Amino acid sequence: xxxxxNQTIILFLAIYLSTKLTVSASFANGEDYEELCxxxxxxxxxxxxxxxxxxxxxxxxxxxxxxxxxxxxIVCNNVTxxxxxxxxxxxxxxxxxxxxxGKLNPSLLSLKHLSYLDLSNNDFAGIQIPSFIGSxxxxxxLNFTETGFSxxxxxxxxxxxxxxxxxxxxxxxxxxxxxxxxISGLYSLEHLxxxxxxxxxxxxxxxxxxxxxxxxELRLSFCGLDYIQxxxxxxxxxxxxxxxxxxxxxxxxxxxxxxxxSLFHLDLNRNSFIGPFPNISWSSTSLRSLDVxxxxxxxxIPDSLYGSSLENLNLGKIPxxxxxxxxxxxxxxxxxxxEVHFANLTNLNRFFASGNALILRVDQDWIPPFRxxxxxxxxxKLGPLFPMWLHSQIDLISIDLSNTGISDAIPGWxxxxxSQFMKMNLSHNQLFGEIPRLLNVSRESRIYLGFNNxxxxxxxxxxxxTVMDLSNNFFSGELSxxxxxxxxxxxxxxxxxxxxxxxx
Ligand SMILES: *[C@@H]1O[C@H](CO)[C@@H](O)[C@H](O)[C@H]1NC(C)=O
Ligand SMILES: *[C@@H]1O[C@H](CO)[C@@H](O)[C@H](O)[C@H]1NC(C)=O
Ligand SMILES: *[C@@H]1O[C@H](CO)[C@@H](O)[C@H](O)[C@H]1NC(C)=O
Ligand SMILES: *[C@@H]1O[C@H](CO)[C@@H](O)[C@H](O)[C@H]1NC(C)=O
Ligand SMILES: *[C@@H]1O[C@H](CO)[C@@H](O)[C@H](O)[C@H]1NC(C)=O
Ligand SMILES: *[C@@H]1O[C@H](CO)[C@@H](O)[C@H](O)[C@H]1NC(C)=O
Ligand SMILES: *[C@@H]1O[C@H](CO)[C@@H](O)[C@H](O)[C@H]1NC(C)=O
Ligand SMILES: *[C@@H]1O[C@H](CO)[C@@H](O)[C@H](O)[C@H]1NC(C)=O
Ligand SMILES: *[C@@H]1O[C@H](CO)[C@@H](O)[C@H](O)[C@H]1NC(C)=O
Ligand SMILES: *[C@@H]1O[C@H](CO)[C@@H](O)[C@H](O)[C@H]1NC(C)=O
Ligand SMILES: *[C@@H]1O[C@H](CO)[C@@H](O)[C@H](O)[C@H]1NC(C)=O
Ligand SMILES: *[C@@H]1O[C@H](CO)[C@@H](O)[C@H](O)[C@H]1NC(C)=O
Numbered sequence: 001x002x003x004x005x006n007q008t009i010i011l012f013l014a015i016y017l018s019t020k021l022t023v024s025a026s027f028a029n030g031e032d033y034e035e036l037c038x039x040x041x042x043x044x045x046x047x048x049x050x051x052x053x054x055x056x057x058x059x060x061x062x063x064x065x066x067x068x069x070x071x072x073x074i075v076c077n078n079v080t081x082x083x084x085x086x087x088x089x090x091x092x093x094x095x096x097x098x099x100x101x102g103k104l105n106p107s108l109l110s111l112k113h114l115s116y117l118d119l120s121n122n123d124f125a126g127i128q129i130p131s132f133i134g135s136x137x138x139x140x141x142l143n144f145t146e147t148g149f150s151x152x153x154x155x156x157x158x159x160x161x162x163x164x165x166x167x168x169x170x171x172x173x174x175x176x177x178x179x180x181x182x183i184s185g186l187y188s189l190e191h192l193x194x195x196x197x198x199x200x201x202x203x204x205x206x207x208x209x210x211x212x213x214x215x216x217e218l219r220l221s222f223c224g225l226d227y228i229q230x231x232x233x234x235x236x237x238x239x240x241x242x243x244x245x246x247x248x249x250x251x252x253x254x255x256x257x258x259x260x261x262s263l264f265h266l267d268l269n270r271n272s273f274i275g276p277f278p279n280i281s282w283s284s285t286s287l288r289s290l291d292v293x294x295x296x297x298x299x300x301i302p303d304s305l306y307g308s309s310l311e312n313l314n315l316g317k318i319p320x321x322x323x324x325x326x327x328x329x330x331x332x333x334x335x336x337x338x339e340v341h342f343a344n345l346t347n348l349n350r351f352f353a354s355g356n357a358l359i360l361r362v363d364q365d366w367i368p369p370f371r372x373x374x375x376x377x378x379x380x381k382l383g384p385l386f387p388m389w390l391h392s393q394i395d396l397i398s399i400d401l402s403n404t405g406i407s408d409a410i411p412g413w414x415x416x417x418x419s420q421f422m423k424m425n426l427s428h429n430q431l432f433g434e435i436p437r438l439l440n441v442s443r444e445s446r447i448y449l450g451f452n453n454x455x456x457x458x459x460x461x462x463x464x465x466t467v468m469d470l471s472n473n474f475f476s477g478e479l480s481x482x483x484x485x486x487x488x489x490x491x492x493x494x495x496x497x498x499x500x501x502x503x504x
Contacts, residue, residue, distance in 0.1 A: 035069075036067055036069040036076055036078070036081040037068035037069045037076065038081055038082060038083075040110055041082065041083045041110060042064065042068040043107075044107040044108065044109075044111055045062065045068055045083070045107075045111075046064060047105050047107035048104070048108055049062050050105065051102050051103050051104065051105040052100050052101070052102040052103075053100065053101040053102040054101075055098045055101075056096060056097050056098040058072060058073075058088075058098075058100065059071070059073075060072070068083065069081065069083070073086060073087045073088045074086065074087075082112070083111050083113065083114060084114060084115050084116065085114070085115065085116035085117075086111075086114065086117050086118065086119075087116070088100060088118060088119050089118045089120040089122075089143065090120070090121040090122050091120050099122040099123035100119070100122040100123070100124075101122070101123050101124065103124065103127055104119075104124070104130050104133075106132045108132070108136065109135055109136065112138065114139060115138050115140045115141065116140065116141040117133075117136065117139055117141065117142050117143070118141065118143040119143065119144055119147055120143045120144065120145040120146060120147060120167060121146050121147070122147050122148070123147070123148045124147050124148050125150075126148070126150055127149060127151075128149060128150065128152065128154070129144060129149045129151075129154055129157070129175070130154070131154035132156075133154070133157060133160075134155075134156025134157050134158065134159045134160060135159065136160070137162065138162060139160050139162060140162050140163060140164045140165070140188075141163070141164060141165045142160065142165065142166050142167070143165065143166075144167060144168055145167040145168070145169040145193065146169060146170065146171050148172075149170070149174070149175055150172075150174035150175060151174070151175065151176075152175075152176055152177065152178065153175060153176070153177045155181075156182075157186075158182025158183060158184070158185035158186065160185070161185055161186065161188060162188055163186050163188060163189055164189065164190045164191065165189075165190065165191045166191070166192050166193070167191075167193045168193065168194045169193045169194070169219070170197050171196055172196070173196050173197075173198050173222065174198075175196075175197045175198065176197060176198035176199070176200075176201070177197065177198075177199055177202055178202065179202055179204070180199070180202050180204070180205050181208065183209070183212070184208055187212065187213075187214070188214055189212050189214060189215055190214050190216050190217065191215075191216065192215060192217065192218055192219070193217075193219040194219065194220055194223060195219045195220060195223065196221070196222045196223070197223055198223065198224050199223040199224060200223070200224030203227060203229070205220075207231065210231050210234065210235045210236055211235060212235075213235050213237075213238065214238060215239055216238050216239060216240045216241065216262075217239075217241040218236075218239060218241065218242055218243070219243040220243065220244055220247070221244070221245045221246050221267070222245075222246045222247070223247060224247065224248065225244065225248065225249065226248040226250065227249075228249065230256070231256055234256050234259045234260060236260070237259075237260060237261060237262060239260050239262060240263060240264040240286070241264060241265045242260065242263060242265070243265070243267040244267065244268055244271070245267045245268060245269040245270050245271070245291070246269070246270045246271075247270075247271050248271065248272060249268075249271040249272060249273055250271075250272045250274065251273070251274065251275075261286070262286055263286060263287050264286050264288050264289070265287075265288065265289040266287065266289070266290050266291070267289075267291045268295065269292070269294055270293075270294040270295075271294075271295055272295060273295040273296065273297060274295070274296040274297070274298075275296075276297065277292070277297050286308070288308075288311045288347070289311060293352065308344075311347045311348055311349055336358075336359045337359065337360050337361070338360075338361050338362060339362050339363065339366050342368055342369065342370065343369065344369070345369060345370050346369040346370055347370065348370040348372065349370065349371065349372055349374070349395070350372070350373060350374040351374065351377070352376045353376060353377055353380070354376040354377060354378030354379060354380075354400055354402075358380050358381070359380065359381040360377065360381070360387075362387075362389060364385060364388045365388065366388075366389045367392055368393075371392070371395045372393050372395065373395050373396060373397055373398070374396075374397070374398045374399075375396060375398070375399045375401075376398075376399075376400040377400065377404060378401070378404070378425065379402070379403045380404050381405050382401060382404040382406060383404055383405035383406035383407055383430075384405060384406060384430075385406070386406055386408040386410060386411060386414070386431075387401070387406075388411075390417070391413055393417070394417065396417060396420070397420055397421060397422050397423075398422050398423040398424075399421065399423070399424055400425040401425070402425045402426060402427045402428050402429070402448065403427070403428035403429065404429060405430075406426075406429040406430065406431060407430035407431075407432075408431065408432070409431070409432055409433035410426070410431055410433065410435065412436075415435070415436050418439075418441065419441055419442055420441075420442055420443065421441060421445055421447075422443055422445050422446070423445065423446045423447075424445070424446070424447050424448065424449075425448040426448065426449055426452070427449060427450040427451050427452070427469065428450070428451045428452075429451075430452060430453050431449070431452040431453060431454055432452070432453040432454065432455065433456075434454070434457075435449070435454060435456065435459055436459060437457070437459055437460065438459060438460050438461075439459045439460070439465065440462045441461075441462050441464050441465055442464065443464055444464050444465075444466055444493065445464055445465050445466065445467075446465075446466055446467035447465060447467065447468050448467070448469040449469060449470050449473070450469040450470065450472050451471070451472045451473075452472070452473050453473065454470070454474060454475060455473070455474045455476070456475065456477075457475070457476065457477040457478075457481065458470065458475055458477060458478075458479065458481055458482040458499075458504070459481070460481050460482065461482060461494070463492040463494075464493060465492075465493070465494055466493050466494060466495055467494075467496040467497075468494060468496070468497050468498070469496070469498040470498065470499055470502065471498040471499055471500040471501055471502070472500065472501040472502075473501075473502055474502065474503055475499070475502040476502070476503040476504060477504065478504070479499070479504060482497075
């Protein structure tokens with residue numbers, strides 16, 4: 001059917017008028033404004049407001065004589081006039097805004113067209129999430145992040161089958177669930193954040209989430225989880241973000257995690273995973289960020305993992321089996337990292353791997369494919385020569401090469417790079433020679449050069465330096481240059497200065 005323009009307008013008006021409850025027929029001019037809001041929904045919102053405590057008057061505009069579609073935080077469908085969104089988040093920094101308190105009035109149930117409810121970062125301290133929320137079946141977005149609720153999550157939430165986003169992140173851990181069977185009703189769910197929710201008593205949590213085949217982001221940090229049932233198949237293959245950090249998982253790394261071929265971000269930080277990292281072929285090419293730090297893994301990651309496009313790699317500390325020469329040797333055998341491993345890591349910009357007994361063996365003229373911003377290789381074996389490849393790392397703002405067996409002079413270009421460092425830790429090496437007479441760092445910075453063989457006079461330093469550790473070297477001469485003549489800036493921000501064990 002092809003309509004003329006006039007017919008279209010008439011059709012539109014007919015739909016428009018038939019869906020309105022209150023119609024004032026004047027469309028003539030703006031003064032005679034026709035209210036979009038439905039009376040019944042306005043009343044519901046006023047009742048909702050009545051049960052809230054609003055110390056900073058965020059809901060000042062919520063008054064009966066105004067069109068509720070123009071109230072703060074309300075979004076209406078601009079054709080039907082139904083309230084579709086309630087945006088009352090208190091996230092962000094506002095000096096003039098305080099969290100809403102009080103309780104949630106079930107009058108919200110009159111908002112039949114509500115699809116978006118955001119109450120994040122308000123403060124409903126001590127009350128439970130009301131079960132009537134489960135009857136707002138049109139909801140596609142529900143955010144109760146850090147709202148202070150406590151007690152058990154009502155299973156009625158499982159009726160929200162249109163829900164795409166559910167935020168229940170809790171700071172204080174007062175929300176809990178005894179089982180999660182209700183979650184299988186949320187089959188449209190794409191983003192779920194239950195971090196901080198106590199799930200310690202839920203044994204079948206994994207199998208439940210595994211049924212949610214649309215899930216792309218699952219955050220379960222700080223949930224007290226300690227057990228994962230072995231799945232017969234991994235169903236949520238669309239998962240791209242998985243955060244299981246700060247739980248209590250104890251056994252060796254779970255091979256099924258590597259069947260999640262769409263993973264982009266995997267965070268297993270701060271658990272008790274033990275044993276070697278599974279040496280399996282990493283079929284996924286999507287992983288950009290991996291954090292397995294603060295576990296008890298005793299091998300490095302498999303070579304195949306270096307083939308993916310990691311941007312952020314956090315291996316944390318891999319403790320060595322001290323006193324067992326065979327396994328120590330084995331670790332070293334597995335622990336030689338060379339140019340080849342980095343060949344495809346063109347996007348790597350954060351590399352945290354301090355504490356590992358790994359060896360980096362690269363040519364002095366190697367030019368890495370990446371440009372790092374953070375580099376932590378403390379306790380790796382890098383020396384005896386100063387790593388020349390750092391020359392190309394012109395974006396570095398933080399570097400830790402402490403205790404890496406470097407026995408060399410610090411090249412001049414390195415001091416040029418250092419002008420943008422926030423942290424430099426070159427301590428516990430055998431660095432020798434003099435350092436520049438001026439250390440000019442453009443931002444607040446901490447510098448650790450202790451336990452080396454550095455000689456010459458103390459440098460003058462810029463007032464931006466907050467920590468300066470030159471202890472346990474062979475510096476000589478006077479203190480006055482360092483202390484009395486800061487480079488630019490009136491007030492020095494130095495608050496730690498270590499000069500012990502020198503020849504001053
Ligand atoms: C309704 O609002 C949307 C988004 O603000 C806008 O794109 C659209 O043109 C509006 N429709 C009418 C009929 O005003
Ligand atoms: C879903 O709603 C129905 C009524 O509409 C109710 O009987 C049922 O208990 C609810 N289910 C859950 C899981 O809350
Ligand atoms: C919920 O709101 C918080 C704070 O506004 C936000 O950071 C978070 O991403 C939201 N959660 C979801 C699931 O959209
Ligand atoms: C995976 O999904 C299929 C189809 O949706 C379902 O039949 C099967 O039970 C699911 N498997 C698991 C382990 O949840
Ligand atoms: C993981 O993938 C491998 C091969 O791709 C398959 O043999 C194995 O059954 C899968 N495991 C799970 C738990 O899906
Ligand atoms: C790593 O830990 C596992 C489990 O504790 C052990 O069986 C294995 O021998 C260890 N490997 C090395 C190289 O220490
Ligand atoms: C890992 O497996 C590959 C073959 O899949 C093998 O070549 C390699 O030596 C293994 N690495 C270790 C440390 O066992
Ligand atoms: C790097 O990528 C090339 C081409 O995609 C591939 O042949 C090579 O095996 C990759 N290297 C590593 C260490 O994964
Ligand atoms: C600097 O390195 C030393 C030796 O590895 C370490 O003990 C110290 O904690 C590091 N300091 C900082 C601030 O990283
Ligand atoms: C350090 O930077 C200055 C000015 O940017 C430049 O003149 C000098 O050649 C650089 N020194 C080295 C060793 O790269
Ligand atoms: C120190 O560096 C700043 C810029 O980072 C520059 O403006 C200033 O002139 C430098 N001071 C000295 C004494 O080199
Ligand atoms: C550094 O000084 C120690 C003595 O403190 C000495 O044994 C060592 O040989 C020196 N190393 C270098 C490279 O100068």
